Amino acid sequence: MSTRGPQWREHGRRDPAGRARPAAAAAIVALRYAWALPTTAVGLTVLAVSAAAAPVAGRVRTRVVDGVVEVYGGLVDVLLRRATLLPNGASAMTLGHVVLGRDAWALDLTRDHERIHVRQVERWGPLFLPAYGLASLLVAIRGGNAYLDNPFEREAYGVA
Numbered sequence: 832m833s834t835r836g837p838q839w840r841e842h843g844r845r846d847p848a849g850r851a852r853p854a855a856a857a858a859i860v861a862l863r864y865a866w867a868l869p870t871t872a873v874g875l876t877v878l879a880v881s882a883a884a885a886p887v888a889g890r891v892r893t894r895v896v897d898g899v900v901e902v903y904g905g906l907v908d909v910l911l912r913r914a915t916l917l918p919n920g921a922s923a924m925t926l927g928h929v930v931l932g933r934d935a936w937a938l939d940l941t942r943d944h945e946r947i948h949v950r951q952v953e954r955w956g957p958l959f960l961p962a963y964g965l966a967s968l969l970v971a972i973r974g975g976n977a978y979l980d981n982p983f984e985r986e987a988y989g990v991a
């Protein structure tokens with residue numbers, strides 16, 4: 832037993848205030864990213880395809896905000912405008928730790944909402960996309976709005 836360092840290091844995984852120890856906190860973050868990786872891979876694939884399509888569809892841009900890769904412009908803008916099930920397209924879409932946006936302004940405007948979806952993917956992992964789709968289907972069968980009445984969207988709109 833060492834006498835150096837904060838006393839809480841000798842007493843398990845949490846300090847007296849209930850915060851995770853630094854090493855445990857880093858491990859938890861790594862697990863969240865790993866659990867979300869299958870969904871993140873879909874977002875990274877969209878990024879790769881959009882980058883390849885830049886000569887035709889325009890330049891796609893990226894930035895990292897709070898550990899999330901935000902992608903906008905070019906083919907991503909086209910896809911969000913024309914390839915979603917929403918009548919007027921989508922401003923943004925979360926795919927794991929990748930968030931697609933029409934433009935930088937749309938990403939700024941929707942960040943709080945999309946971060947709720949990032950947290951949902953961290954909870955559901957590879958089950959997120961199937962669960963989201965199944966929830967929309969069940970809501971539609973019951974006569975609700977497949978988007979607005981989806982429990983994942985209700986949670987995100989409830990916060991943002």
Ligand SMILES: [Zn+2]
Nearest residue numbers: 944948984987
């Ligand atoms: Zn949403």
